[in-house]
Amino acid sequence: xxxPSIPKGTRDFGPRxxxxxxxxxxxxxxxxxxxxxxxxETPAMESLQTLTGKYGEEGDQLIFKILNNxxxxxKANADALAxxxxxxLTSSISKKALRYDLTVPFARFVVMSRNDLTFPFRxxxxxxxxxxxxxxxxxxxxxxxxxxDIIGSDSVLCELDLITLFHEVLSELGVPxxxxxxxxxxxxxxxxxxxxxxxxxxxxxxxxxxxxxIGNDGVRKExxxxxxxxxxxxxxxxxxxxxxxxxxxxxxxxxxALFAEGDEEANAAYEEVVELMSMAKxxxxxxxxxxxDPTLARGLNYYTGAIFEVRVxxxxxxxxxxxxxxxxxxxxxxxxxxxxxxxSFGADRIYDVLEHYEAFPPEALTRPQVLVxxxxxxxxxxxxxxxxxxxxxxxxxVLYPDVVxxxxxxxxxxxxxxxxxxxxxxxxxxKGVWTVRNMQTGEQTEWPxxxxxxxxRS
Amino acid sequence: xxxPSIPKGTRDFGPRxxxxxxxxxxxxxxxxxxxxxxxxETPAMESLQTLTGKYGEEGDQLIFKILNNxxxxxKANADALAxxxxxxLTSSISKKALRYDLTVPFARFVVMSRNDLTFPFRxxxxxxxxxxxxxxxxxxxxxxxxxxDIIGSDSVLCELDLITLFHEVLSELGVPxxxxxxxxxxxxxxxxxxxxxxxxxxxxxxxxxxxxxIGNDGVRKExxxxxxxxxxxxxxxxxxxxxxxxxxxxxxxxxxALFAEGDEEANAAYEEVVELMSMAKxxxxxxxxxxxDPTLARGLNYYTGAIFEVRVxxxxxxxxxxxxxxxxxxxxxxxxxxxxxxxSFGADRIYDVLEHYEAFPPEALTRPQVLVxxxxxxxxxxxxxxxxxxxxxxxxxVLYPDVVxxxxxxxxxxxxxxxxxxxxxxxxxxKGVWTVRNMQTGEQTEWPxxxxxxxxRS
Numbered sequence: 001x002x003x004p005s006i007p008k009g010t011r012d013f014g015p016r017x018x019x020x021x022x023x024x025x026x027x028x029x030x031x032x033x034x035x036x037x038x039x040x041e042t043p044a045m046e047s048l049q050t051l052t053g054k055y056g057e058e059g060d061q062l063i064f065k066i067l068n069n070x071x072x073x074x075k076a077n078a079d080a081l082a083x084x085x086x087x088x089l090t091s092s093i094s095k096k097a098l099r100y101d102l103t104v105p106f107a108r109f110v111v112m113s114r115n116d117l118t119f120p121f122r123x124x125x126x127x128x129x130x131x132x133x134x135x136x137x138x139x140x141x142x143x144x145x146x147x148x149d150i151i152g153s154d155s156v157l158c159e160l161d162l163i164t165l166f167h168e169v170l171s172e173l174g175v176p177x178x179x180x181x182x183x184x185x186x187x188x189x190x191x192x193x194x195x196x197x198x199x200x201x202x203x204x205x206x207x208x209x210x211x212x213x214i215g216n217d218g219v220r221k222e223x224x225x226x227x228x229x230x231x232x233x234x235x236x237x238x239x240x241x242x243x244x245x246x247x248x249x250x251x252x253x254x255x256x257a258l259f260a261e262g263d264e265e266a267n268a269a270y271e272e273v274v275e276l277m278s279m280a281k282x283x284x285x286x287x288x289x290x291x292x293d294p295t296l297a298r299g300l301n302y303y304t305g306a307i308f309e310v311r312v313x314x315x316x317x318x319x320x321x322x323x324x325x326x327x328x329x330x331x332x333x334x335x336x337x338x339x340x341x342x343x344s345f346g347a348d349r350i351y352d353v354l355e356h357y358e359a360f361p362p363e364a365l366t367r368p369q370v371l372v373x374x375x376x377x378x379x380x381x382x383x384x385x386x387x388x389x390x391x392x393x394x395x396x397x398v399l400y401p402d403v404v405x406x407x408x409x410x411x412x413x414x415x416x417x418x419x420x421x422x423x424x425x426x427x428x429x430x431k432g433v434w435t436v437r438n439m440q441t442g443e444q445t446e447w448p449x450x451x452x453x454x455x456x457r458s
Numbered sequence: 459x460x461x462p463s464i465p466k467g468t469r470d471f472g473p474r475x476x477x478x479x480x481x482x483x484x485x486x487x488x489x490x491x492x493x494x495x496x497x498x499e500t501p502a503m504e505s506l507q508t509l510t511g512k513y514g515e516e517g518d519q520l521i522f523k524i525l526n527n528x529x530x531x532x533k534a535n536a537d538a539l540a541x542x543x544x545x546x547l548t549s550s551i552s553k554k555a556l557r558y559d560l561t562v563p564f565a566r567f568v569v570m571s572r573n574d575l576t577f578p579f580r581x582x583x584x585x586x587x588x589x590x591x592x593x594x595x596x597x598x599x600x601x602x603x604x605x606x607d608i609i610g611s612d613s614v615l616c617e618l619d620l621i622t623l624f625h626e627v628l629s630e631l632g633v634p635x636x637x638x639x640x641x642x643x644x645x646x647x648x649x650x651x652x653x654x655x656x657x658x659x660x661x662x663x664x665x666x667x668x669x670x671x672i673g674n675d676g677v678r679k680e681x682x683x684x685x686x687x688x689x690x691x692x693x694x695x696x697x698x699x700x701x702x703x704x705x706x707x708x709x710x711x712x713x714x715a716l717f718a719e720g721d722e723e724a725n726a727a728y729e730e731v732v733e734l735m736s737m738a739k740x741x742x743x744x745x746x747x748x749x750x751d752p753t754l755a756r757g758l759n760y761y762t763g764a765i766f767e768v769r770v771x772x773x774x775x776x777x778x779x780x781x782x783x784x785x786x787x788x789x790x791x792x793x794x795x796x797x798x799x800x801x802s803f804g805a806d807r808i809y810d811v812l813e814h815y816e817a818f819p820p821e822a823l824t825r826p827q828v829l830v831x832x833x834x835x836x837x838x839x840x841x842x843x844x845x846x847x848x849x850x851x852x853x854x855x856v857l858y859p860d861v862v863x864x865x866x867x868x869x870x871x872x873x874x875x876x877x878x879x880x881x882x883x884x885x886x887x888x889k890g891v892w893t894v895r896n897m898q899t900g901e902q903t904e905w906p907x908x909x910x911x912x913x914x915r916s
Contacts, residue, residue: 004508004566004791007554010501012567014574015581018497034849036826036856039476043468043600044502044556044586045522050462064503067523067552069590073544081539086531094525096465098502108462109470116472118873120859123473128502132527142501155859157838282839283846333462368494380615381740388741391492398494401578401613415576 009133009141015366021351023364024173025126028146028345031169032124035161037148040123042105044130045096052097054104054332056299062132065094098130102147103329103342110151111333119152119338126347138317138349149342151329156272159306159325160279162343166310166321167285174359175350178320179289181309183296184273185324190259190266195235200228205297207236216240239294248277248292255294269305276306302326308343312353320349368398370456371413375425377403382429386422386449393453413439420456467591467599473824479809481822482631483584486604486803489627490582493619495606498581500563502588503554510555512562512790514757520590523552556588560605561787561800568609569791577610577796584805596775596807607800609787614730617764617783618737620801624768624779625743632817633808636778637747639767641754642731643782648717648724653693658686663755665694674698697752706735706750713752727763734764760784766801770811778807826856828914829871833883835861840887844880844907851911871897878914 006012013021032039045066052060068075072093080088099105102125110117126146133139148165150158163180170178188205192198203226207219214222216237223233235258242254252273259266273292280290298307305325312320323343330338354360370390372383383399390397398416400409406423413421421437428435433446436455447455464470471479490497503524510518526533530551538546557563560583568575584604591597606623608616621638628636646663650656661684665677672680674695681691693716700712710731717724731750738748756765763783770778781801788796812818828848830841841857848855856874858867864881871879879895886893891904894913905913 004569005505006501006508006566006570007503007505010503012501012571013499014571015496015498018499021499022497033824033854034852036854038473038824038826039471039480040473041471041476041479043464043470045465045468045588045600047463047465050464061527064527064554065525066556067525067548069519069522071544073542073547084531086529089531090525096522098524108464111462112464113470113472118870120870122856130503142503150859153859157842157857157859160842161857161859279839279842283842366491366496368496381737384615384618384737384741394492396491396494398580399615399619401608401611401615401619412576412578 007141009135009139011140011142019366020354020360020364021347022366023360024347024351024354025146027172028126028169028347029124031165031172032146032148035122035148035165037122037124040106040109040125041127042099042102042109042125044098044128046099046105046108048091048095048097050108051100051104055100056301059100063100064098064130064132065090066096066098068093068095099127100131101129102127102145102344103149104332106147106149106342107329108333110338111330111335114335120150120158121152122148122150124148138352140348144347146345146347147342149340151338151340151342154339156276156279156306158341159276160283162308162323162341163276163280163285163290164283166308166343167280167289169345170310170321170350173350173354174361175312175320175353176357176359177314178310178312179291180285181291181293181296181311181319182273182277182306183293184269184306185297185303186269186305187255187266187273187294188297190263190269191235191239191255193263193266194258194260195232197228197232200226202301203228204236206299208239208295208297209299211240211295242294248287248290249274251294252277252292273306298322298324302329304328306341315353315356317349317352317356320346320353322346366396367417368396369418370395370397370420370422371409371416371418372397372399373406373409373413373421373423374400374403375406375423378426379424379429382424386424386434386452389449389453390422390456393457395453395457422452422456465599467593467597469598469600477824478812478818478822479805480824481818482805482809482812483604485630486584486627486805487582489623489630490604490606493580493606493623495580495582498564498567498583499585500557500560500567500583502556502586504557504563504566506549506553506555508566509558509562513558514759517558521558522556522588522590523548524554524556526551526553557585558589559587560585560603560802561607562790564605564607564800565787566791568796569788569793572793578608578616579610580606580608582606596810598806602805604803604805605800607798609796609798609800612797614734614737614764616799617734618741620766620781620799621734621738621743621748622741624766624801625738625747627803628768628779628808631808631812632819633770633778633811634815634817635772636768636770637749638743639749639751639754639769639777640731640735640764641751642727642764643755643761644727644763645713645724645731645752646755648721648727649693649697649713651721651724652716652718653690655686655690658684660759661686662694663757666697666753666755667757669698669753700752706745706748707732709752710735710750731764756780756782760787762786764799773811773814775807775810775814778804778811780804824854825875826854827876828853828855828878828880829867829874829876830855830857831864831867831871831879831881832858832861833864833881836884837882837887840882844882844892844910847907847911848880848914851915853911853915880910880914 077092166180192201207223242251245251256270303324304327307324309319310321325341327339372387387399422434424434434452437444535550624638650659665681669677700709703709714728761782762785765782767777768779783799785797830845845855845857880892882892892910895902
């Protein structure tokens with residue numbers, strides 16, 4: 001027998017971690033519902049063709065595919081088999097795959113359920129996703145995303161709603177020093193127009209995204225290799241220079257100064273971002289926690305307007321949330337022109353940040369409150385009655401199931417970290433009382449059962 | 459572009475269904491915690507070798523296997539490839555699989571976490587499982603199990619706890635006419651000893667399990683084919699005859715009468731079942747809802763003591779819950795002798811039963827309570843302020859994001875099924891009031907904002 005193990009990049013969650021995760025999900029769920037988002041869930045397994053081609057070449061390779069059941073080789077692509085070509089073989093031996101995010105499944109859901117939904121439609125979805133990434137700090141192969149999207153409206157009030165939602169959820173969770181980082185793809189489009197690199201827009205955004213890791217020189221080199229001119233690269237460098245400006249409004253103005261004169265599209269987008277930031281401020285989001293970053297690009301091609309990321313600059317972890325506006329998400333499933341905007345909370349990374357800062361509140365703990373001990377066989381029905389009454393009063397209660405030495409039962413109580421132990425030997429039973437032991441202080445008091453129940457509840 | 463679809467046997471859950479599912483999971487979670495069970499979660503993906511060999515030949519074939527990422531053919535078993543042998547190939551191109559239940563992963567978890575746990579350990583686990591079954595009524599390829607187990611104690615009080623948990627959860631959910639069906643594998647062992655068929659115990663239980671579908675004649679035929687003597691088959695038929703006895707205590711006595719004289723093991727088990735049923739009754743489980751069934755066998759081999767099933771005889775669906783005691787669950791992972799007992803609530807089938815009887819309570823509904831409409835651009839900041847105050851008071855609130863005709867906004871409100879619409883045009887704003895429309899009655903009243911908030915909350 002080999003030692004049991006679990007796949008790399010996956011985790012077991014024991015009671016202590018689960019209590020914290022459940023607390024975290026509870027805070028999020030409450031906020032989502034207060035904002036009028038409605039819950040949906042989609043299957044873990046999607047048709048392979050629903051997922052492929054949506055995440056770029058690199059992303060597609062990270063999708064976990066499920067082997068067809070039964071005699072899958074009987075329908076396998078014979079040429080690919082003969083050639084030993086794994087990539088070409090896959091679609092003939094796998095029809096299903098695990099979802100890679102919650103956005104593409106949501107788009108599919110909206111198209112399939114369009115007749116049952118009312119638009120603008122606001123959904124939240126908290127489910128597991130799977131990616132065959134190399135496991136590492138804050139990077140898991142199986143993790144939970146918590147998404148909120150508003151689909152069917154162009155209004156900037158949707159962006160505002162999501163920014164204040166970020167702010168409320170992260171404050172309530174107690175994430176220290178987070179920044180909601182904002183940019184807009186339409187502003188980046190304006191720069192591309194000004195610099196004549198509209199054809200290379202994708203390469204341009206890829207270079208921006210890499211700056212964090214490779215710095216000015218790295219970006220210069222990479223853009224050079226991708227065929228950008230020195231003059232263009234100098235222009236792009238102005239964008240990174242803007243990061244030295246601390247005030248978001250000034251940064252934004254600095255970006256505007258780079259647009260081509262009379263670019264009305266870019267200027268209109270600029271006005272909208274100014275308005276959005278001012279409304280966010282009026283809605284109580286502190287200046288310091290809403291940061292405009294002209295170099296934020298977010299690789300995924302489907303973003304067309306505002307883009308968001310949440311960072312905790314001092315924590316040893318990448319971004320913990322992301323999102324943005326997409327003009328045409330459902331177009332990939334045959335329904336054009338539905339504009340929407342959505343954000344995703346990375347629950348596992350938020351957990352890691354809270355753990356890093358020891359920021360979980362004490363109430364994020366699920367444990368039994370009372371252990372009822374059994375001192376002798378004659379007391380069993382008596383103990384059962386106590387347990388019933390405690391539970392009927394919603395006290396989380398466990399009865400020690402065996403008659404063993406009191407010391408062993410008390411040790412169990414203290415390992416379970418219960419608040420109280422209740423016990424009644426023959427003597428107490430004849431007096432009609434229960435001894436209640438406070439496990440924190442060691443103090444013991446005697447009560448009739450109903451008063452004991454009230455005592456441990458209070 | 460092909461029409462989007464989802465894999466057979468999987469489902470999307472829209473807002474209405476999700477609200478009901480969340481209500482159902484909430485009832486269960488609360489009960490589990492009141493009983494002192496602690497939450498754990500395990501990965502959806504387990505190592506293939508953790509799962510295979512645990513569910514019998516038939517079960518193993520229903521496990522969904524995950525294709526290795528990258529160039530999986532490079533490490534494929536060449537002989538199996540050449541022979542086109544799917545079954546022999548699998549382990550060389552797939553290392554991971556989706557969990558088939560929550561019991562085997564739990565056993566693995568206990569072995570891996572044994573040093574962090576205190577025994578008896580009580581866990582609950584509510585997660586998705588996957589089976590490549592042919593989809594059908596109440597049979598899905600992806601469904602949710604809600605399990606509670608107590609591991610590390612032989613006491614019959616554990617069985618009692620699980621029976622009362624069944625009773626409380628199913629009552630609170632409002633499942634109509636359910637029966638907790640009980641038997642004990644040790645009683646079946648006693649019969650096998652009495653009839654000299656200990657070697658054929660597995661075939662005997664398989665025949666019992668099939669009686670529902672094939673009846674007396676079918677079981678006779680099947681047992682004959684499997685080499686049981688006519689005399690033995692006549693004995694087994696006495697067991698089915700006992701089903702005509704309506705009183706569980708009498709049925710149990712009838713079974714006892716079939717034991718070999720002086721079989722102390724069987725008689726001890728009998729005494730324990732009698733005690734369990736009497737304690738369950740004393741704990742408030744009605745006689746009619748705890749049914750002793752001498753023919754209940756439950757195919758899985760790991761059960762060694764009490765076995766449970768929950769049925770709703772009048773509903774067009776199989777059993778909705780199951781469970782039992784296992785003397786040695788963790789033995790398969792190298793840790794012998796840990797006795798435990800566990801039950802599993804089939805959430806999706808319970809949902810189907812509640813739906814069938816239209817038994818969901820009206821509160822199992824998550825919807826926004828208030829829609830704030832926008833009558834003109836000037837009123838936006840005013841509307842935002844109302845939305846903020848409503849949400850601060852925990853009222854689930856949505857602002858219609860665009861200034862469009864009131865009729866369209868009211869239509870949206872009624873499709874969302876909100877309770878109230880709030881609106882303030884220039885006139886109301888100058889008076890400092892909001893109009894609150896009750897969407898049920900159509901009645902409209904005017905209030906200053908803070909009073910409007912109190913009004914819709916009450």
